[in-house]
Amino acid sequence: MSNYKVAENLAMSETGFVFLPGTGETFTSNEIGRKIIQLIQKGKNNEEIIEEITNDYDVESNTFEKDLNDFIIQLAQFNLAREL
Amino acid sequence: MKIAVTGLNNVDNPGPGVPVIRGIKDAKRFDAEIIGLIYDSLDPGAYLKEISDRNYLIPYPSSGLDELFERLAYINNIENIDVLIPTLDAELYAFSKLEDKLHSIGIKTFLPTKVQLDLRAKDKLFKFCTENKIKVPQNIIAASVQDIYSLPSKFKYPVVVKGIFYDAYIANNSDEAITAFNRINTNWGLPIIVQEFIQGDEFNVAALGDGTGNTIGAVGMRKLFITDKGKGWAGISVDDQFLIKLSEKLMELLKWKSGAELEFIKEKESNEYYLVEINPRFPAWIYLPVAAGQNLPAALVDLALGRKIENFSSYDIGKIFIRYSWDLITDIKRFEQITVNGVLNNG
Numbered sequence: 001m002s003n004y005k006v007a008e009n010l011a012m013s014e015t016g017f018v019f020l021p022g023t024g025e026t027f028t029s030n031e032i033g034r035k036i037i038q039l040i041q042k043g044k045n046n047e048e049i050i051e052e053i054t055n056d057y058d059v060e061s062n063t064f065e066k067d068l069n070d071f072i073i074q075l076a077q078f079n080l081a082r083e084l
Numbered sequence: 085m086k087i088a089v090t091g092l093n094n095v096d097n098p099g100p101g102v103p104v105i106r107g108i109k110d111a112k113r114f115d116a117e118i119i120g121l122i123y124d125s126l127d128p129g130a131y132l133k134e135i136s137d138r139n140y141l142i143p144y145p146s147s148g149l150d151e152l153f154e155r156l157a158y159i160n161n162i163e164n165i166d167v168l169i170p171t172l173d174a175e176l177y178a179f180s181k182l183e184d185k186l187h188s189i190g191i192k193t194f195l196p197t198k199v200q201l202d203l204r205a206k207d208k209l210f211k212f213c214t215e216n217k218i219k220v221p222q223n224i225i226a227a228s229v230q231d232i233y234s235l236p237s238k239f240k241y242p243v244v245v246k247g248i249f250y251d252a253y254i255a256n257n258s259d260e261a262i263t264a265f266n267r268i269n270t271n272w273g274l275p276i277i278v279q280e281f282i283q284g285d286e287f288n289v290a291a292l293g294d295g296t297g298n299t300i301g302a303v304g305m306r307k308l309f310i311t312d313k314g315k316g317w318a319g320i321s322v323d324d325q326f327l328i329k330l331s332e333k334l335m336e337l338l339k340w341k342s343g344a345e346l347e348f349i350k351e352k353e354s355n356e357y358y359l360v361e362i363n364p365r366f367p368a369w370i371y372l373p374v375a376a377g378q379n380l381p382a383a384l385v386d387l388a389l390g391r392k393i394e395n396f397s398s399y400d401i402g403k404i405f406i407r408y409s410w411d412l413i414t415d416i417k418r419f420e421q422i423t424v425n426g427v428l429n430n431g
Contacts, residue, residue, distance in 0.1 A: 021401045022323055023306060024319075
């Protein structure tokens with residue numbers, strides 16, 4: 001069960017360029033940010049996201065968990081995602 | 085076919101004439117010669133050969149309807165104009181009043197009626213919206229500086245101080261409100277509207293109503309770059325069906341006949357749309373809807389010609405317009421032509 005849901009119609013390109021068609025707002029994210037958004041879009045929950053990212057990158061799960069929380073807060077502030 | 089268009093003042097607060105003409109030309113089906121009707125011999129659009137074929141100076145509506153009609157009739161004797169599209173707020177009452185006379189000399193128009201113009205006027209919009217349960221900022225009509233001093237307690241600063249046709253300033257205190265009042269009064273006269281400031285993002289819709297309540301097309305846009313005059317210098321087409329449905333409802337309530345620009349603020353806290361203004365003509369960014377798949381200026385020409393047209397059902401999302409300035413070089417001979425003879429031939 002996913003903990004988060006990204007905004008409806010959110011469009012993201014392979015470069016991490018994010019577009020909200022309803023408001024015309026655009027954002028840029030780095031590679032990790034793009035991956036996290038993609039994982040949320042796939043319906044992955046907190047633990048699954050942490051597992052995937054810590055498997056692919058050299059980062060401790062404790063450290064990443066904090067970063068993930070900060071990132072989710074940012075996504076929510078920009079109306080790009082919300083906690084379920 | 086000859087189509088006359090006003091508003092070729094493509095300056096820092098641009099008129100919609102040039103983008104309206106671009107839309108008409110893009111449509112190809114009219115094979116039209118464009119007659120520019122200008123108020124100033126330095127209106128940039130008049131010097132753009134790819135935009136207008138010939139241009140004529142016309143008197144400001146404030147100089148009287150008879151004088152304006154006389155000049156239009158004179159131009160029509162030379163040009164045989166098929167359709168005339170006024171595009172500026174301040175001239176629309178005059179052209180609406182002259183509509184029958186224009187028709188009598190063979191010039192077709194597609195204009196809002198005086199009743200429609202009155203309903204959406206900045207000093208009457210609040211009443212219209214509250215009667216129809218459409219969210220709108222509180223406002224009062226100020227006829228003197230005293231009205232600013234005695235703003236009702238429901239008004240908290242900042243407020244927006246607006247002219248009846250043009251100009252708007254955000255005032256953070258009564259001193260700034262009085263300065264704005266005096267500035268607008270000097271330039272545009274009374275009355276002046278003091279409006280509640282709604283915190284949020286601005287969304288605009290360009291629309292075309294056929295006069296029966298039906299909306300032929302409507303395109304939503306969010307400004308991406310705003311000049312110090314508050315004009316959108318870049319914008320993006322957005323996908324917000326609620327915004328479009330709300331605009332269609334307004335067009336239906338007004339039985340709007342002509343192009344229009346509806347200005348909304350999406351309130352930050354509630355995410356609700358507040359209607360701020362209805363401008364009775366296409367906006368200066370009307371070429372964005374054309375590029376996004378709704379050629380509203382060309383559809384207006386069809387309506388003026390009495391042709392049946394289908395409603396537009398969609399448009400491209402994420403189309404961006406970016407305005408730019410460009411130094412057009414011309415010769416003093418051409419400036420002389422328009423200044424002395426009142427006509428500028430681009431052929």
